[in-house]
Amino acid sequence: MRSALATLVLVVAVGGAQAQQQLPTVPELLTAELKATLACDGSGDPAVIREQCRLRDRLGGRLAQAGYCWGRKGQTDEKKEWHACQPDSIYEDDIEAVSR
Template sequence: MRTALAALALVVTAGDAGAQQQLPTVPELLTAERKASQACEGSGDADVVREQCRLRDRLSGRLAQAGYCWGRKGQGDEKKQWHACQPDSIYEDDIEAVQR
């Protein structure tokens, strides 16, 4: 995830000084994450599925950076959805995940 974020930072800073790069909005990220997630869970070409799973993970990280969380504490997987983080939300902790 850090590599993807570092690459994103380079792309943003490397842009033309006169042109302002427009970052995707949260609704655009949510739509892209949903499509990538569906493709990741699908069947077919293993390389395509793997790439869609990677894309889903990168988009999930960007949503987390934007203050969005996937699910709430005590909620079953079938009910989880992206939402603006609140005290009962499940927070994605990337630092803890790499230390496991």
């Protein structure tokens, strides 16, 4: 009986750990990035704004890892939006950005 209970607890624990490791979907990342961008561009507590801007940047990196790009070549900033990267997309070169 004890071993059956221990096995059940282990199965539940492993299942819970796998559920916690599930990565967010692209739509979830897009929603979170938009929310962080709005908070970053807003007014109020400077510490909160800095935190939201850092969050926006991290989410942008996650979107880039998922194959999404911010804007297309020749677009004005007002027209840029996240989209699945295409040949005319603007790719963020993280290595080059760090070297500047």
